[in-house]
Amino acid sequence: MFMSMKEEKHNKPILFALAAVAIALGITNILLAYNITTEMNQSDRLGVNNIRAELDYLKNRYDAIDKKVEKIDSKMMELKEINEVLNDVRYKLVNINSKDENNNNNSSSNNNALNHILDYSLEQRLKEGLEGKEVEDRGDFKIMYIDDKHKILSRSKVLDAYVDALNSKFILPHDIEVVVDEDDRCKNASGYYEQMRKRIVLCYSSINSFMRLYPDDVGNFSMLVKFLLYHEVAHALIDVYKLPIVGMQEYAADNFAIVMMLNDGDDIHPLIWLYDAMREDKYATSTTTTSSRYWDTHMLFVQRYYDILCLAYGSDPLRYDSNDLPSERAYRCSHEYSSALNAWNELLKPWMKAS
Ligand SMILES: [Zn+2]
CATH class of the missing domain: 1.10.287 (Helix Hairpins)
Incomplete structure (x- = not known):
């Protein structure tokens, strides 16, 4: 012991005070250290979240x-x-x-x-x-009836339904009018496409003749109207899409109309019967032989008849019979139909709307 008892008694409060100060300093340090670490943790956490x-x-x-x-x-x-x-x-x-x-x-x-x-x-x-x-759709087929005296066609909405279907199928760079009219050109045609005016004309006289054929059968009448429309639509699409067509365009237009109708599931028997009635070989011995125009851009009716028959039979041999088709042609018909359908699909693909 280096202090006496008295001295020891006297120094106790000082020692307590010193101890208290030391403890207080220790606590402060601990608190400071805690603060620093918590602050660091918060900033670290923020940094980690940012990363x-x-x-x-x-x-x-x-x-x-x-x-x-x-x-x-x-x-x-x-x-x-x-x-x-x-x-x-x-x-x-x-x-x-x-x-x-x-x-x-x-x-x-x-x-x-x-x-x-x-x-x-x-x-x-x-x-x-x-x-x-994507190719932009900037137009539609638009129907116009000029001098529709009987209003039968406009009221029946037969054409409207076909035109709506075409508009939902094809992308057009501009409108194409489908005009139902009667003019000088209708004397020699059932319809035509005017390239300069970008419009289709369907002749009343032809539509009336279809009506006379089927006065009480809207279904059969509609098939003939649809063929007339689709044939002219083919001319229009070949023009506006600049489709490369090898061979006669009239042949391609017929082919397009028939293949599209068969692909739509239409019953094209009325068309087969119509061409059967018009085929030249039936009148070969009569006075109408001069009507065979070998130089014309259109094929002869008798050729068109066999082409339609072959495509129909090729698309569905159960629905269409081949009685009138020689076997030399009939066996090729399934291939003729599928290759024509494939060719049109390939040519029109860039302008088909997604279904
Ligand atoms: Zn034509």
């Missing part, structure tokens, strides 16, 4: 870019295939051109025209594919 949000954002961006890359990849594959077809066609045309160069200028210019048509269609599709653009 997490940033990571989420980056992950979403990555997913979106990944999807786009996938889309671009499949588009590139498609474009590569189109390009290969285009190159193949170009190669063939260059070959034909070089062979014909020394022969005559006409054939060369025909090939140039064909080259131009093919380039237009394929390049347009290629461009649209690259831009990823």
Whole structure:
């Protein structure tokens, strides 16, 4: 012991005070340390949350870019295939051109025209594919009845229903009028398409003759009206879409109308009967033989009759019989129908609305 008892007694309060101060300092330090750590934890937590949000954002961006890359990849594959077809066609045309160069200028210019048509269609599709653009729908088929004296057609709404169906199917770059009228051209035609005015004219005289054929049968009457409309619609679509058609356009227009009607599930028997009644070979010995116009752009009725019959039989051999078709033709009909349907679907694909 280095202090006496007395001194010890005297120093106790001081020692207590010192101990109290030390304890107070210790507590303050602990509190300060606690404060610092809690403050650090809060700022850390904020930082972590920010990083997490940033990571989420980056992950979403990555997913979106990944999807786009996938889309671009499949588009590139498609474009590569189109390009290969285009190159193949170009190669063939260059070959034909070089062979014909020394022969005559006409054939060369025909090939140039064909080259131009093919380039237009394929390049347009290629461009649209690259831009990823949908073709814009800027128009409709619009019906107009001029001098509808009997109002039978306008009231029956037969044409309206067919036109509505066409509008829900096709994308048009502008309106195309479907005018029901009677003018000079109706003396030699049941309807026509005017390229300059971009309008279809259906002749009252023809529609009246259909009505006289089926005065009490709206179903059969409607099939003849639909064929007349679809034949002219084909001319209009070939013009506005600039569809490349090889061969006579009149043949293509008939083919379009029949194939589309069969694909719609229509019963085209009235059409078969009509062409059967008009076929030239039935009148071969009569005075009407001069009506056979071999130079005309339209095929003869007898040829149109067999073509319609073949497509119908080819589409559904149970619904349409082949009694009038020689077996040499009948066995090809199923292929004729499916390849025609496939060709129209391919040609019209860029302008078909999504169903
Ligand atoms: Zn025509």
